[in-house]
Amino acid sequence: MNKGTMPGPYPGTRSKSINLNYITMNNENFLLIKVGTLMPKFNLLCGKDDLRPAMAGVLLTQNNVVATDAHRMAWGLTSELFDIPEECVIPENFIIPAKAWAELAKKGATGMEICEDSVKIFDKNMDYKAFKLIIGMYPNWEAVIPKDEVSIDKIGLAPKILRALCEFYPSANMKLTFTGEARAVLIHWMTVDINLNGLIMPVMLNV
Numbered sequence: 001m002n003k004g005t006m007p008g009p010y011p012g013t014r015s016k017s018i019n020l021n022y023i024t025m026n027n028e029n030f031l032l033i034k035v036g037t038l039m040p041k042f043n044l045l046c047g048k049d050d051l052r053p054a055m056a057g058v059l060l061t062q063n064n065v066v067a068t069d070a071h072r073m074a075w076g077l078t079s080e081l082f083d084i085p086e087e088c089v090i091p092e093n094f095i096i097p098a099k100a101w102a103e104l105a106k107k108g109a110t111g112m113e114i115c116e117d118s119v120k121i122f123d124k125n126m127d128y129k130a131f132k133l134i135i136g137m138y139p140n141w142e143a144v145i146p147k148d149e150v151s152i153d154k155i156g157l158a159p160k161i162l163r164a165l166c167e168f169y170p171s172a173n174m175k176l177t178f179t180g181e182a183r184a185v186l187i188h189w190m191t192v193d194i195n196l197n198g199l200i201m202p203v204m205l206n207v
Contacts, residue, residue, distance in 0.1 A: 028087035032111040037081060039105040040169045040189075040196060042067035045074050046098040054136030057095035066141050067101075072161050073141060074168055074187070074198035081194065082111065090114060093138055100131035145199065146179035146186060157185065161200055169196055 033039060047055030047069035059066040066075040078084065096104075096112075096119050103121040104112060113120040113128070120128040165174065169189045177186040182202055189196040 027113060028085045029114040030111055031078075031082040031084055031088070031114065033104075033109060034081060034083055034193075037194070038169070038171055039081065039109065040065075040074065040076060040194075041102070041105045041167060042074060043098040043101040043105065044164045044168055045069060045072055045198075046101075052139075053134060054093075054095055054138045057097050057134040058101045059138045059141070060090055060094045060096055061092075062090050066138070067098075068139075068141055070201075072165060072198065072200045073144070074165070074196065075141070076194060076196045088114070093136070094119075095134040095136065095138060097131050097134055100129070103129055144184065146184050157200060157202060165198060165200065168198070172196070 042058040042065060045067040046057060049055065049069070052070070055069055057067075061078065063078055064075050065078055065081060067073065078090075091114070094114065100112075100119055100121055103109060106123075108124040110122045110124055110126070112122065115130075118130050118132050120130045122128045165187060169191070172189040172191045175188045175190060177188070179186060184199040184201055187198040187200065189198075
């Protein structure tokens with residue numbers, strides 16, 4: 001991780017004369033957090049399995065932001081979280097480390113700059129921290145989303161996993177949709193401005 005301030009090549013140099021307006025107007029790769037947006041804590045849902053390093057980060061695409069550890073998952077629309085320049089093209093498999101997203105979710109964060117092999121997270125003073133991207137192929141997360149809902153008699157949900165989902169976006173209530181025994185439970189965070197969704201895999205019940 002490197003610290004610095006725009007402008008300048010990675011890892012950057014310090015320059016207090018550069019302000020937010022300059023960066024957003026002159027950098028097509030700068031994604032500004034939308035005004036008034038409480039950034040979801042996608043970092044809490046990232047995996048820690050060394051055998052699946054891609055899941056240790058947050059996937060950022062032109063359309064979606066996704067995090068999963070194979071037991072739980074959340075996703076939202078990129079355009080509802082950031083102001084995206086028209087010229088900006090987010091590379092495929094752009095995986096942001098969990099610790100970088102944790103910086104982005106802090107109070108006072110203003111946005112991030114997309115770089116070739118790194119991402120820079122900026123605070124309100126336009127100082128930044130730079131993080132190397134995670135190299136790997138992110139799993140096909142859309143394939144595991146259930147398409148229907150059914151009535152069921154019972155299902156097991158792990159309290160620890162539910163707690164992380166509550167902390168993911170604590171300012172909103174959650175709606176749970178059950179899709180069948182031993183099938184994923186869909187989650188929708190009840191927000192006004194952001195369309196946030198997720199899922200949680202059930203646990204086996206010995207009853």
